[in-house]
Structures are given as structure tokens and as C-alpha cells.
Amino acid sequence: MSVISSTKNLEALSFILVAEFDAGVERVWQLWEDPRQLERWWGPPTWPATFEQFDFESGGKAVYYMTGPEGEKAGGWWRFTAIEAPRKLEFDDGFADENGAPVESMGTTHATVTLEDAGGRTRMTIVSTFESEEQMEQMVQMGMEEGMREAVGQIDALLAEHANA
């Protein structure tokens, strides 16, 4: 069994998953670093992912889409915020329109991937954090109240759409 534990915390706005693999840290890192290998596991077999852009460096961006059984496409983007090969990777993950441009109103998720040696095996910890109260506070401190109010308005609009759907 590869998955060791998973924790869902609505209040902490986070999801934590710990898994162990029968391979060295360097090998597992390749599955994140090489877009052709990443494509083999990111999307389910019925919705495979294709990475069109993959600048695997801190500050770099990745653009991908997933293709459904009827040929429909769903786009996404990543922004790598920290890369410490071969042990740590952090990125923001969001939705993209048909041109690969970020759709800001859809919200983003921040992912932190950590790889550790566990006696010849590799322990992988994924922490997914959704847009949080803390991030909001930080943005307010940075003098972005204006932008924040806009974002909150968008969230309210999304919630309204959701309720009417």
C-alpha cells in the first residue's frame, strides 16, 4: 500500500497526503521534473494531461490541459514558487482558459511536495493549501485591501452562481 495517511482539514483549509514508494528519492523526483513522465500520472487514464509549457525553475510556469473521452479540454497552470532538487517542490495550481491564460476568479491551490529517504524507500508528502484567511491577512498587510475587496466580490459572485446552478 503506497498511501500511508491522508488528512483533510476544512478549518486549516488543507489536505495532507503521505505516501511511500519502492524507489530512491532521485527516481521519484524525475516523475515531477520530467513533463513526459508527469503526464503519465497527473491525469486519470480517461482524462490524460498534456503539458504544453514546463519551465521547471523557481518562478517558472507550466501550462497544461486534460483531454476527456469526447475530446473536450480542461486547462490548468502551475507557477513554481520553490524548487530544491531533489527534495522539495512548491507550486501554485490554478485554472486556465482555452488559451492557457489563468482564470483568476476560479481560485488557486498551493501545493508543497516533499521527498525524503526512508531506508531506501521514498516518503512523499503532499500538502495542498486552499486560499486562506492567513493569505488574505498578508495581502491586507501588503496594502492590497482594494484588490482583496474585488477578490471577495468575485468569491461572493461565484458562490451565488453555485447556489443557482
Place this chain on the structure above:
Amino acid sequence: MVVDQLRETELDRLFQAFADSTRRDIVRRVTAGEYSVSGLAGLYAMSFAAVQKHVAVLERASLVTKERRGREQIVRGNHQGLQKARRLLDDYEAIWRQRVSRIADILAEG
């Protein structure tokens, strides 16, 4: 169904409804028992209008229901909505469990 993408969008919306400590506290309280909006307003250091707004956000996210009873507006937890939130989290977990299993398969190829 756009498996990953749609579920993750819905999940984001839910998390956004939960992204406020007052809203989380309201959900906790009204899931245990009903409250009037004015009863809730008495619990927090903010205006009646501000509390009413939080309740409206939660209502739109299908996490609470609001019903007029005489002069009071009664707020209750929306168990279906909360169950859906729970299901979305389970789906998100399933997405990652499947990814982990695909990674294990690739690694097994050597």
C-alpha cells in the same frame, strides 16, 4: 463530468465559504442547533448586518438554511450541503490516491 477540474472548482468554492473564522464558527453552532440571526449577532463583535452577510454567504454555498419564523430569521445547518462538502473532500482524496497508485505503477516498471 470533468472529473478533476469540476470537483476541484466546487471544492475551491466550499473552501472559500469556510475561509473565514466567523463563518466557520456559525456553521459549527447551527449544525448543533438552530439560532436566530439576532442570536448569532449577539455572539460576535460585529454588526447585525455583517453577521447577516456571513449567513448569506453560507446559505449560497448550501452550508446553512435560513427560514423566517415570525419576526425572527432562523438559521440551521444544511446537512445535505455539509455532506456534499464532505463528499467533495473524499473525491479530492480519491484523486490523489489514484495519482499515487499510478506513480507506484510507473516505478514498478523499473
